[in-house]
Amino acid sequence: MNLEELNKIAIKMVAPGKGILAADESTGTIQKRFDKIGVTNTEENRRDYREMLFRTEKTMREHISGVILYDETIRQKAKDGTPLVKLIEAAGSVPGIKVDAGAKPLAGSPGETITEGLDGLRERLMTYRQIGARFAKWRAVIRIGQGLPTATCVESNAEALARYAALCQEQDLVPIVEPEVLMDGVHTIDRCAEVSERVLRAVFDRLFAHRVRLEATLLKPSMVIAGSGCAHQATVAEVAAATLRTLERHVPPAVPAIVFLSGGQDHLLATEHLNAINRLDAHKPWILSFSFARALQDEAMETWRGRSENVSSAQRAFYHRARCDSAAVAGRYGSALEAEPAPI
Numbered sequence: 001m002n003l004e005e006l007n008k009i010a011i012k013m014v015a016p017g018k019g020i021l022a023a024d025e026s027t028g029t030i031q032k033r034f035d036k037i038g039v040t041n042t043e044e045n046r047r048d049y050r051e052m053l054f055r056t057e058k059t060m061r062e063h064i065s066g067v068i069l070y071d072e073t074i075r076q077k078a079k080d081g082t083p084l085v086k087l088i089e090a091a092g093s094v095p096g097i098k099v100d101a102g103a104k105p106l107a108g109s110p111g112e113t114i115t116e117g118l119d120g121l122r123e124r125l126m127t128y129r130q131i132g133a134r135f136a137k138w139r140a141v142i143r144i145g146q147g148l149p150t151a152t153c154v155e156s157n158a159e160a161l162a163r164y165a166a167l168c169q170e171q172d173l174v175p176i177v178e179p180e181v182l183m184d185g186v187h188t189i190d191r192c193a194e195v196s197e198r199v200l201r202a203v204f205d206r207l208f209a210h211r212v213r214l215e216a217t218l219l220k221p222s223m224v225i226a227g228s229g230c231a232h233q234a235t236v237a238e239v240a241a242a243t244l245r246t247l248e249r250h251v252p253p254a255v256p257a258i259v260f261l262s263g264g265q266d267h268l269l270a271t272e273h274l275n276a277i278n279r280l281d282a283h284k285p286w287i288l289s290f291s292f293a294r295a296l297q298d299e300a301m302e303t304w305r306g307r308s309e310n311v312s313s314a315q316r317a318f319y320h321r322a323r324c325d326s327a328a329v330a331g332r333y334g335s336a337l338e339a340e341p342a343p344i
Contacts, residue, residue, distance in 0.1 A: 001169050006216035007256070009134050010174045013094050013218065014257035014287045017326045018065035020176075022261070022293035023050055024098035024137065026070060033294075039306035043072070051078045051087070052304065053297070056315040060091035063322035068096045068137050068176070068291070074128065085132035096135035096176070097128045099164070103141040112153040115140050115160055118167075125171040135174035137220070138164040142179060144187045144195050144227065154202050162206035169216060176259070176291070178220035179203050183264045185227035189234040193224045193242050200250035214254035220291050221247070222263045223273050236269075240276035244284070253285035260288070262295035267321055268338070270295035275328035289329050296321055316342045 013020060025033070031041040039045055050073055054060065067088050074097050076084050088095045101117030115138065125136065140157035142149050161177050168175035179199045181192060200221070207214065224242040226234050234242070247258060260277075262270040270292060278288055290296070299321055304314035320342035327333040 001213075002172055003213055003216055006169060006172060006174050006213070009094060010216050010218055010256050013066040013096075013135060013174065014259065014289045015065045017329060018063055019290035019292070019322075019325055019329060020066040020068060020096075020259050021053070021064050021296055021322075022068045022291050023053065023073065023297075024068040024070045025293065026102070027072065033301060034306075037301060037305045043076075045306060046072070047076050047078070047084075049301070049304065049306075050076075051084065052311050052314060053300065053318055054084060054087040054091070056318050057091060059315070059319040059322045060088070060093055063319075063326040064091070064093050066094040066096055066135065066291075068098055069133070070098055074131055074133060083132070089132070094134050095132050096137060096174075097133040098139075099124060099128070099136045100138045103139070106153055106156065109150050109152050111145060111148060112143060112150060113141050114153070114156050118160060118163055121164065121167050122171065125167060125173055129171055129173055133173060135176060135218075136164075136168050137176040137178060139178040139180055142181045142195065142199055144181065144185045144191060149195060149198075154199055158199070158202035158206040161203055162210040162212060165207060165212045165217060166210040169213060174216055174218065175212070176218045176220050177203060177207070178261065180261060180263060181222045183222070183225060183228045186229040186231075187227040188230055188232065189224060189226040189238060189242055192226065193246050196222065196224050196246050197250055200246070204250065204252065214252055215256060217255060219251060219255055219258045220261055221258065223260055223265075223277075225263075225265070225273075228264065236272050236276045239273050240280055243273075243277055244280055244282060247286075248282075251286065255286050257287035257289055259291035262290075262292045265295060267295040267298055271321075271324050271328050271333055274325065275331055275333035278329060278331035287329075290325050292325065296325060
């Protein structure tokens with residue numbers, strides 16, 4: 001493991017004013033999104049859509065420092081034969097890869113899941129690095145409900161995250177550790193904070209046990225937020241305060257950056273929450289940035305709708321949202337910027 005080089009990559013992935021584009025939707029997940037805009041889910045359409053994003057040069061150069069890819073995407077070539085990985089690198093961004101095999105039912109724990117994919121992971125990581133990946137991502141899914149999450153679920157997923165992260169660093173890849181506490185449910189923001197603290201405690205306990213070097217690791221957590229079905233939705237200020245308080249208690253300062261997932265929030269709310277967290281007058285030992293999927297892509301995808309004549313407009317929409325999210329990393333996002341047309 002080249003720790004110095006891994007730390008440099010981790011820092012580059014969260015360069016000032018930039019964040020990570022999560023373009024790692026599985027074929028099944030992107031099917032659902034394409035269905036909403038009337039686009040057939042073919043390999044060519046998936047390639048065209050992602051190529052459109054990666055060729056939005058101004059967006060990529062100014063606001064995107066890393067891109068998480070799916071297995072199909074990291075192997076694809078653009079229409080002109082250029083590997084998509086090369087498009088990302090040419091824009092000054094770091095290519096990465098989702099390596100987990102998805103959340104599967106956890107035996108003996110109804111309603112809970114365990115993320116699988118550790119079998120053969122070392123060999124897959126070697127291949128991905130040869131293709132061009134410089135970091136990887138693994139997502140664990142934690143559901144809040146009556147009696148949930150159980151200790152079995154929290155501890156099993158924390159162990160899997162740590163084993164994955166150790167293998168990544170062994171193969172000179174920066175691991176993004178993603179313990180997602182789902183928004184689904186009727187839980188309050190206080191209940192979300194309680195569960196989030198339990199999860200982070202368990203994750204960092206196992207990372208230490210597996211000798212994962214935190215200075216070459218990024219954390220991708222959920223924001224602390226009330227469940228989508230909760231009668232009382234917390235304010236933006238309450239979400240920011242609860243999120244930062246939870247991170248301060250459980251995330252060591254050796255972690256260079258925390259890149260939030262949007263977790264089902266719409267693009268405006270995700271941006272507002274990120275901005276409010278960064279505006280808090282408090283010591284923050286880590287960079288606080290974004291690793292959004294839908295919240296970064298939804299406007300562009302809705303504009304694109306699979307039509308070549310919409311590409312330019314879709315790229316403008318992508319630039320606008322990335323610029324707003326980048327402003328939120330600096331705590332400078334506001335309604336004036338949101339209303340300002342994208343200069344692309």
